Amino acid sequence: MTRAIVVDHAVKQFTLRHTWSIKEYVVWNLTGRGGELKESFLALDDVSLTVRQGESVGLLGRNGSGKSTLLKLISGVLRPDRGQVGVRGRVAGLIEVGAGFHPDLTGRENIYLNGSILGMTERDIDARLDEIIAFSEIEGRFIDSEVKFYSSGMFLRLAFSVAAHSHPDVFLIDEILAVGDEPFQRKCLERIAELRQAGQTLVIVTHDLNLVSRVADRGIVLASGRTVFDGPIDGAVARLRGEG
Amino acid sequence: MKQPASLEPGLVIPGRSHGLLDVPRWRFLLSLLVKKELRVRYRGSALGLLWSYVKPGVQLIVFYIAMGKFLGLERGIPNFVIYLFSGMVIVNFFGEVFGNTTKSIVVNADLVKKIYLPRELFPVASVWVAFIHLVPQLVVLIVAALVSGWRPGLLNIAAILGALVLTVVFALGLGLMFGAFNVLFRDAENFVELILMMAAWVSPVLYTWAHVATVIPDSLDWVYKLYPITAAVELNHVGFWIPTAAVAERYPQGTGPLIDSLPMWAGAALVLSVLWLVVGQTVFSRLESRFAQEL
Numbered sequence: 397m398t399r400a401i402v403v404d405h406a407v408k409q410f411t412l413r414h415t416w417s418i419k420e421y422v423v424w425n426l427t428g429r430g431g432e433l434k435e436s437f438l439a440l441d442d443v444s445l446t447v448r449q450g451e452s453v454g455l456l457g458r459n460g461s462g463k464s465t466l467l468k469l470i471s472g473v474l475r476p477d478r479g480q481v482g483v484r485g486r487v488a489g490l491i492e493v494g495a496g497f498h499p500d501l502t503g504r505e506n507i508y509l510n511g512s513i514l515g516m517t518e519r520d521i522d523a524r525l526d527e528i529i530a531f532s533e534i535e536g537r538f539i540d541s542e543v544k545f546y547s548s549g550m551f552l553r554l555a556f557s558v559a560a561h562s563h564p565d566v567f568l569i570d571e572i573l574a575v576g577d578e579p580f581q582r583k584c585l586e587r588i589a590e591l592r593q594a595g596q597t598l599v600i601v602t603h604d605l606n607l608v609s610r611v612a613d614r615g616i617v618l619a620s621g622r623t624v625f626d627g628p629i630d631g632a633v634a635r636l637r638g639e640g
Numbered sequence: 641m642k643q644p645a646s647l648e649p650g651l652v653i654p655g656r657s658h659g660l661l662d663v664p665r666w667r668f669l670l671s672l673l674v675k676k677e678l679r680v681r682y683r684g685s686a687l688g689l690l691w692s693y694v695k696p697g698v699q700l701i702v703f704y705i706a707m708g709k710f711l712g713l714e715r716g717i718p719n720f721v722i723y724l725f726s727g728m729v730i731v732n733f734f735g736e737v738f739g740n741t742t743k744s745i746v747v748n749a750d751l752v753k754k755i756y757l758p759r760e761l762f763p764v765a766s767v768w769v770a771f772i773h774l775v776p777q778l779v780v781l782i783v784a785a786l787v788s789g790w791r792p793g794l795l796n797i798a799a800i801l802g803a804l805v806l807t808v809v810f811a812l813g814l815g816l817m818f819g820a821f822n823v824l825f826r827d828a829e830n831f832v833e834l835i836l837m838m839a840a841w842v843s844p845v846l847y848t849w850a851h852v853a854t855v856i857p858d859s860l861d862w863v864y865k866l867y868p869i870t871a872a873v874e875l876n877h878v879g880f881w882i883p884t885a886a887v888a889e890r891y892p893q894g895t896g897p898l899i900d901s902l903p904m905w906a907g908a909a910l911v912l913s914v915l916w917l918v919v920g921q922t923v924f925s926r927l928e929s930r931f932a933q934e935l
Binding site: 400402404410411418419421468469470471472473474475480481482483484487489494496498500501505508510511512514517518 | 647648651652653654655656666668669671675676679680683721750751752753754756757825826869884929932933
């Protein structure tokens with residue numbers, strides 16, 4: 397068994413600062429530190445899990461349960477306060493649609509920018525460019541115009557298409573399965589199923605329980621920063637539905 | 641940090657980088673980030689990059705008339721406008737690198753928060769953008785110098801390159817440090833603006849070293865000379881101003897009114913700048929783990 401992702405007793409605490417200026421900070425220090433300048437909450441409380449290579453895992457839970465924080469620890473955007481996270485190979489995916497897109501660049505330029513942000517080399521992108529454009533269903537005359545003229549649907553389709561062709565070792569998907577119109581959504585799901593079949597390690601965060609039960613084998617349910625269920629996806633979905 | 645038993649070989653800790661040393665591996669993305677930055681800066685402008693030539697050109701003419709002729713500064717300093725402009729190019733370059741690197745993380749907050757990349761990419765992209773904006777100023781300066789009978793030797797060219805390297809290293813070190821501070825406290829941006837406002841006056845751009853030497857006590861000479869931008873400005877004077885016709889005539893020995901033992905001071909300033917870059921990178925790496933949650 398090769399482990400693709402290891403999260404070992406990870407703890408992540410967020411500090412909510414109430415101030416953003418040095419002046420306020422200095423005044424607070426001078427006035428004897430009265431009152432709380434900071435407030436903290438535990439986003440992840442001692443979470444451990446292992447994902448094997450080729451597994452497709454759904455991370456489920458209510459809003460604020462720590463799913464996205466966990467995903468960010470895995471991608472390296474955040475680091476745990478305590479505990480360890482380890483990953484094998486290149487981690488990439490759709491954390492938020494279009495994070496790496498720039499409205500003043502053309503569709504084609506955005507493919508290169510976003511592709512390389514996701515860790516693809518220039519040669520990778522050259523080789524898959526036609527495939528990416530074809531998948532996004534964006535017409536030829538639009539691909540060389542600036543992305544700010546795109547409809548929101550076109551924008552999302554292009555973003556998904558780039559990520560879906562980036563071939564990372566671990567593919568993270570955060571709440572973006574509801575992309576575009578219905579035919580395109582179906583196509584996205586087919587693509588994810590294809591990747592899964594090809595042995596791609598997938599971690600999917602979503603609130604869409606019907607959908608996740610179709611694309612994941614295993615489900616992990618988080619509640620208040622703790623793992624409360626880890627098992628077959630149907631069990632995880634039942635658990636969440638039961639909580640209602 | 642030691643590798644815990646739970647992580648077998650092949651598993652790596654995400655979000656760890658080797659700082660600036662990682663940047664060369666990402667040069668393709670770096671080039672795209674630079675292109676994006678330039679595109680954004682010149683969007684919707686018909687003349688585009690041409691503006692970068694017009695501005696310094698007009699500036700040079702204004703200085704020539706107002707300071708050289710009206711204020712009569714060209715009587716004390718031969719080819720005053722070349723003296724002034726070769727110093728100002730360095731100060732502008734310093735300002736652009738330092739100012740933009742300071743803002744670079746906050747400006748790219750969307751990316752920093754969502755996708756892990758070596759965060760040093762953003763400051764380094766700002767450095768390249770600053771280089772591209774330096775080119776038009778250098779072109780204007782070279783044209784003006786040629787008109788004034790500029791005949792540089794190899795050493796003069798080396799001095800120009802030295803001035804640029806010194807400025808970049810020092811400004812990037814400062815920029816990494818203040819760019820990281822800026823994530824925690826946006827006051828850093830204002831503080832940097834204040835520093836940059838002073839930068840134009842602290843270095844011998846509008847006056848010569850001789851003016852300073854008569855005022856500050858000898859025991860404090862070294863502070864002034866060790867300041868890397870002073871050394872860079874003087875090196876640029878060696879590159880552009882010293883080998884022009886009128887200056888060569890007035891100062892046949894070739895050093896002019898510049899600081900004495902310039903090579904030594906420039907070397908010391910370079911050592912200081914490299915150390916500063918290491919400090920800046922260290923501070924940046926320390927604070928980096930908090931970027932995504934503080935932005």
